[in-house]
Structures are given as structure tokens and as C-alpha cells.
Amino acid sequence: MxxxxxxxxxxxxxxxxxxxxxxxxxxxxxxxxxxxxxxxxxxxxxxxxxxxxxxxxxxxxxxxxxxxxxxxxxxxxxxxxxxxxxxxxxxxxxxxxxxxxxxxxxxxxxxxxxxxxxxxAIGQRLYGKGKEHENFVGITIGTGIGGGIINKGSLLKDSNCGAGEFGMLPYLDGILEDYCSGQFFIKKIGIEGVEILKRARNNDSDAIDIYKQFGKHLGVAIKSIMYTLDPEVIIIAGSIMSAREYFEKAIWEEIKTFAFTQSAKKIKIEWSETExxxxxxxxxxxxxxxxxxx
The missing domain is CATH 3.30.420.40 (ATPase, nucleotide binding domain)
Incomplete structure (x- = not known):
């Protein structure tokens, strides 16, 4: 309830x-x-x-x-x-x-x-895009990635401070945060995200491909959340939003590979501001x- x-x-x-x-x-x-x-x-x-x-x-x-x-x-x-x-x-x-x-x-x-x-997450529940949803996950993406879980209209109460730390999950040769935050551009590509965005806006195909890779990785993270929590919606915010047009399609392409077709069709992604x-x-x-x- x-x-x-x-x-x-x-x-x-x-x-x-x-x-x-x-x-x-x-x-x-x-x-x-x-x-x-x-x-x-x-x-x-x-x-x-x-x-x-x-x-x-x-x-x-x-x-x-x-x-x-x-x-x-x-x-x-x-x-x-x-x-x-x-x-x-x-x-x-x-x-x-x-x-x-x-x-x-x-x-x-x-x-x-x-x-x-x-x-x-709880701010979204009371004041933002989560007002109409009882069960959702809020994700903030910047230098790192963090998550907050809203279950039945309230923050999920964890036991040891670790709920929502999806970025710490093992992934490829590191953890999800290495691939789903600003860390990806610095650690894996060796270029600051601001510079890659500038190149993408100048139609640099390599920069655009980097964002597609990022979107695929973020899609994997979202699938992990779907498997474990099955939320109504995922609300994403953070500095990465300025480049959303270059990676959002890749997120959805990855979500299409989710094992349960109906869940993949029903999941919603909302984008919000944290400024x-x-x-x-x-x-x-x-x-x-x-x-x-x-």
C-alpha cells in the first residue's frame, strides 16, 4: 500500500x-x-x-x-x-x-x-516526474553513477547503506560505473566528456560512435535494474543529459534484448534536471x- x-x-x-x-x-x-x-x-x-x-x-x-x-x-x-x-x-x-x-x-x-x-529519487516522488509513479528508480549520472529506489511510494529502506549502488556491480573488466558515467570517457576513451560532446556536435563519426557505446553500456545497467526491481519507470538526470541525443537510441536498442518482451515494451525512461x-x-x-x- x-x-x-x-x-x-x-x-x-x-x-x-x-x-x-x-x-x-x-x-x-x-x-x-x-x-x-x-x-x-x-x-x-x-x-x-x-x-x-x-x-x-x-x-x-x-x-x-x-x-x-x-x-x-x-x-x-x-x-x-x-x-x-x-x-x-x-x-x-x-x-x-x-x-x-x-x-x-x-x-x-x-x-x-x-x-x-x-x-x-524521493525529490522526484514528491516534486518531480515521479509524482504519478509508485515504483521507480532514480539514476544520477555525472562523474559517477548513483541510484535511489522508490518502492510503494517511499524510499527503499536498506540495511547497510548499499541499496541503489548499481554502479558498483561487476561489469566487463571493471564495474558498471566505469562504463555508465563520466568515468567511461576518461578511463576507457582517454578524452573528457566535454570534448567528445564538442566533437559529436561537429558531426565527428568517432565521437558519435563513442556515445553509442556509452548508450549500450547504460542500457545494460538499466536491464540489470529491470531484472532485479522491475520498476514502472526509470528517471535519469545529471550532466550527461546534455549529450542525450547521441546515446538515447542505443539505450533502447539494448533494452530490446531484454529477456521478457512485454517488460521491455512497458518500461519507461524519463529525463529530469538536477540543476x-x-x-x-x-x-x-x-x-x-x-x-x-x-
Missing amino acids: SKEIQIKNRTVVGVDIGGTKVNAGRVCGENLLDSYLSKIPPDAEHNAQSVIDVVIDTIAKVFTSEVEGIGVGIPSVADREKGIVYDVQNIKSWQEIHLKEILEVKFKVPVFIDNDANCF GDFQVFGAAAVYLDRSSNL
Whole structure:
């Protein structure tokens, strides 16, 4: 049975922590009331507290007495129950940060933390292209690839922080992430994706063929998701979308080889944006989703 998440007249803060910035916004319903953007400090590699201070200061800029809670999205693995952030690749000093506890002590409201791919998925469920779907997978593709699973209208609750990490599955001579993200162009082709896109737009046949290869690999990843989860729809977003016209057909060509013909015909792929403040809404959605379980 689907869980209804009430968002009307609820004011929360969503926080998107990236490798170079912290973006916080105060959200009420579907409206962004206020937002503030800060840069990650240059000493982040060896000074964990300086990053914590920036996160706190950024939240404080948008926090008011009406705020009932805070949701935080991070580009790494998080213990969702304890609110501990582990091994943030772009913030080397954040190896084990008890962020939930720190923020709850500071702001005196409940805090829920999750990885950015889960934030994207539940954000799509509440605010985006997943509104009409009970069971779907959200995939974000950039330098890496991440996934969030929506099951019966809510985020799939995993046991050990690993659900949705499709990019870690073994594939060819490595893992899927090596072939289904920006890593493919750098590791396997030896050229930055931006340069390949420029060449493709100039009708370079080799560049266009590279995108076809990429689309085939991404199609394999999508088939793996179909075999294991059988979602109604897969929602894809990320920087790779700017080149979508060059690889989307190859995705569908690969999906046609799916063992179950009717599933291959029924599966839908939606494309969404993650730019601007959408990740703030996604982080806010994590709070709204988790608090509805209390």
C-alpha cells in the first residue's frame, strides 16, 4: 500500500552538500521561500570542522522558528539511522562525521541525512516526474553513477547503506560505473566528456560512435535494474543529459534484448534536471519522507 507524504504547510530546510558548495533552502509545500549558497572552504581536505562550520552557517542563513526539521543530502555513503556521514571523496577530512547529532544539537529540530541519489529519487516522488509513479528508480549520472529506489511510494529502506549502488556491480573488466558515467570517457576513451560532446556536435563519426557505446553500456545497467526491481519507470538526470541525443537510441536498442518482451515494451525512461535548487527540494523531501515514518 502506498504511503502518502503530506507536504502542504510544512516548512523544512533542505541542504545539498556537494564537493565544492553547500546549498540550503527553506521549503514550504512546493515553494522555495529562501536559499543560500556557500563554498566549501579550501582547507576541507584536512580540516573537518571548517566544513561543519560552513554547513551550520549556511543553514542558519535560512533557518526560522517555523522550520520543523532539516534534510541533508551528501555525495557519499550515510548511515541513515544514526546520521553518520562516511568517506566523502571530495571532502577528504570527512571520514566519519556524526552530522545528524551535530545539527540537532545546534538547531534543536530533527535531522535526517541520506546520499544525494536517494535525495534525487524521493525529490522526484514528491516534486518531480515521479509524482504519478509508485515504483521507480532514480539514476544520477555525472562523474559517477548513483541510484535511489522508490518502492510503494517511499524510499527503499536498506540495511547497510548499499541499496541503489548499481554502479558498483561487476561489469566487463571493471564495474558498471566505469562504463555508465563520466568515468567511461576518461578511463576507457582517454578524452573528457566535454570534448567528445564538442566533437559529436561537429558531426565527428568517432565521437558519435563513442556515445553509442556509452548508450549500450547504460542500457545494460538499466536491464540489470529491470531484472532485479522491475520498476514502472526509470528517471535519469545529471550532466550527461546534455549529450542525450547521441546515446538515447542505443539505450533502447539494448533494452530490446531484454529477456521478457512485454517488460521491455512497458518500461519507461524519463529525463529530469538536477540543476538549480532541485537538490535542495530533494534533501527537504528526505526529511518529509523519513518524518512520516515516525
